[in-house]
Amino acid sequence: MAEFECRLKIYRQLQGLTQEQLAEIVGVRRETIMRLEKVQYNPSLKLAIDISRAVKAPIEEIFIFP
Amino acid sequence: MKDKKITIIGFPGVLCAAVMSGAVWYSLKFNGGRLVYPMDFGSYVFSYKDLPMILAGIMVIVYFAFVFFIFFGFYYEGKMSGTFMDERFRENAARAQLKAYKIGFTINFIALIIFSQGYILKNAEYTLAALIITLSLSLALCIFWGEYLLHHYDNDENGI
Numbered sequence: 634m635a636e637f638e639c640r641l642k643i644y645r646q647l648q649g650l651t652q653e654q655l656a657e658i659v660g661v662r663r664e665t666i667m668r669l670e671k672v673q674y675n676p677s678l679k680l681a682i683d684i685s686r687a688v689k690a691p692i693e694e695i696f697i698f699p
Numbered sequence: 700m701k702d703k704k705i706t707i708i709g710f711p712g713v714l715c716a717a718v719m720s721g722a723v724w725y726s727l728k729f730n731g732g733r734l735v736y737p738m739d740f741g742s743y744v745f746s747y748k749d750l751p752m753i754l755a756g757i758m759v760i761v762y763f764a765f766v767f768f769i770f771f772g773f774y775y776e777g778k779m780s781g782t783f784m785d786e787r788f789r790e791n792a793a794r795a796q797l798k799a800y801k802i803g804f805t806i807n808f809i810a811l812i813i814f815s816q817g818y819i820l821k822n823a824e825y826t827l828a829a830l831i832i833t834l835s836l837s838l839a840l841c842i843f844w845g846e847y848l849l850h851h852y853d854n855d856e857n858g859i
Contacts, residue, residue, distance in 0.1 A: 660785065661783075661785035661786065661787065662782075662783050662785050662787070662788070664787075664853075665785055665786075665787045668787070674787055677786050680786055
């Protein structure tokens with residue numbers, strides 16, 4: 634499944650957000666954020682953009698494709 | 700929880716298989732293979748020695764109905780869990796439905812090929828009844844199997 638590297642956890646923690654808080658901000662479940670951080674889920678473009686805005690980091694820095 | 704599900708579904712299944720095996724052995728050993736080998740049910744006369752096979756057959760039917768309702772329980776579990784339907788949930792739901800209906804169509808296809816040849820049930824009315832039962836059960840299986848797969852995809856620790 635690991636088609637990309639996900640640094641969401643780093644940027645999330647830099648913003649002082651829990652998984653629950655980030656999930657509420659972007660409108661998904663905490664489990665979805667958890668699976669994103671474990672690279673067990675491939676987010677939609679909209680979700681990726683929403684996450685990028687929430688953690689104040691560029692998309693290409695959060696989700697790194699080889 | 701997974702062990703509990705395996706116990707609930709697996710143990711009765713093993714029990715049914717054992718009972719059926721014993722009934723088949725009894726029939727072959729002491730009853731001339733009645734209700735084991737194909738026979739003309741039009742001229743069937745009940746014999747007390749048929750009881751093991753009859754009871755085993757009833758047990759197997761009850762077991763399948765039991766498993767069916769277990770899946771029915773999964774349906775309600777998914778419906779009543781109050782799960783927030785985010786994009787991951789919707790994706791899993793679509794994937795689960797697709798797989799469930801693929802399985803259902805496969806069952807229908809195989810059943811049509813087998814029953815329509817007329818070798819098993821050498822009677823048009825029985826064949827029609829068997830086909831209707833099979834198609835109905837496969838439709839029900841599709842509906843509930845989709846809910847079970849959704850629950851499985853959403854809660855699988857290994858993700859997708």
